[in-house]
Amino acid sequence: MGAGAAGASEQRLPVRRRFEVFEMHMVIYSLVEASTEDEALSTGKTVFDRLVGADPHAGAVFDYHVTFDEEDTSVAGKARWGDLPTAAPVDSDDGQDMLERGWEATKEEFERNLDRVKEALDELSDEEIMRDEDLARHAFHQVGAYDGPTVFLYNEYANGIRHREQLDRVLEENEELWIVPADVHF
Numbered sequence: 001m002g003a004g005a006a007g008a009s010e011q012r013l014p015v016r017r018r019f020e021v022f023e024m025h026m027v028i029y030s031l032v033e034a035s036t037e038d039e040a041l042s043t044g045k046t047v048f049d050r051l052v053g054a055d056p057h058a059g060a061v062f063d064y065h066v067t068f069d070e071e072d073t074s075v076a077g078k079a080r081w082g083d084l085p086t087a088a089p090v091d092s093d094d095g096q097d098m099l100e101r102g103w104e105a106t107k108e109e110f111e112r113n114l115d116r117v118k119e120a121l122d123e124l125s126d127e128e129i130m131r132d133e134d135l136a137r138h139a140f141h142q143v144g145a146y147d148g149p150t151v152f153l154y155n156e157y158a159n160g161i162r163h164r165e166q167l168d169r170v171l172e173e174n175e176e177l178w179i180v181p182a183d184v185h186f
Contacts, residue, residue, distance in 0.1 A: 024185055025076060025186075026149060026183070027081055027181050027184075028048075028051075028182055028184050029152060029179050029180065029182075030048065030156065030182070031153060031170050031178070032047065032155075032178050032179075032180060033174040033177055034087075034176060035176055037086065040087035040178030041069060041086050041180055043156055043178075044067065044087060044178075045182075047156060048062075048065040048184070051154065051158050061147045061148040061186070062184040063185040064184070065182040065183065065184045066182060066184075067086060067180065068081075068084045068085065068086045068181055068183075077183045080183055086180070086181075087178050088179055089178055090171065090177040090179050095178070099179055101152075102152040102153040103153060103167060106153055109150040109151075109152075110143065113142040113143045114143055117139045117140055117143055120133075120136035120140075146160050148186065153167065155170050
């Protein structure tokens with residue numbers, strides 16, 4: 001990729017905030033196997049549909065999603081986060097950037113909630129924890145979450161990617177892996 005293309009890529013990816021959470025919106029990413037961008041986007045949308053409960057066999061963990069190919073919204077997707085690729089091969093510069101952002105956000109949320117759990121165990125009585133003092137029980141729940149606002153990466157089956165070995169396995173097992181971003185509301 002030439003210097004001009006790299007510069008354009010850097011301009012497309014917003015740097016508005018370190019965390020990808022803003023006013024009950026967050027950017028999540030689906031890792032899907034596909035041979036084209038259109039196929040990746042279609043499969044990604046299926047993942048996001050499952051996460052919002054559009055699939056009758058899946059429970060909703062987010063309220064709705066907007067992918068970055070959608071132009072008709074003024075409150076989500078590009079309107080909120082700026083231009084992100086609609087889908088990118090994981091081994092591309094854009095793909096690597098989105099993968100790193102999703103993984104770092106997942107790690108940071110886990111560590112933040114784990115610190116809250118440790119603090120609750122050190123400072124609160126069992127009764128206070130049981131009453132959810134300082135949202136202690138909520139932090140316990142978030143540490144154990146398999147999906148939702150503390151998980152930023154999902155595989156093509158809408159399963160949250162919660163630890164590095166799981167991410168590495170997804171990266172190694174797929175020939176043509178793409179990453180698809182979506183703005184979700186929770």
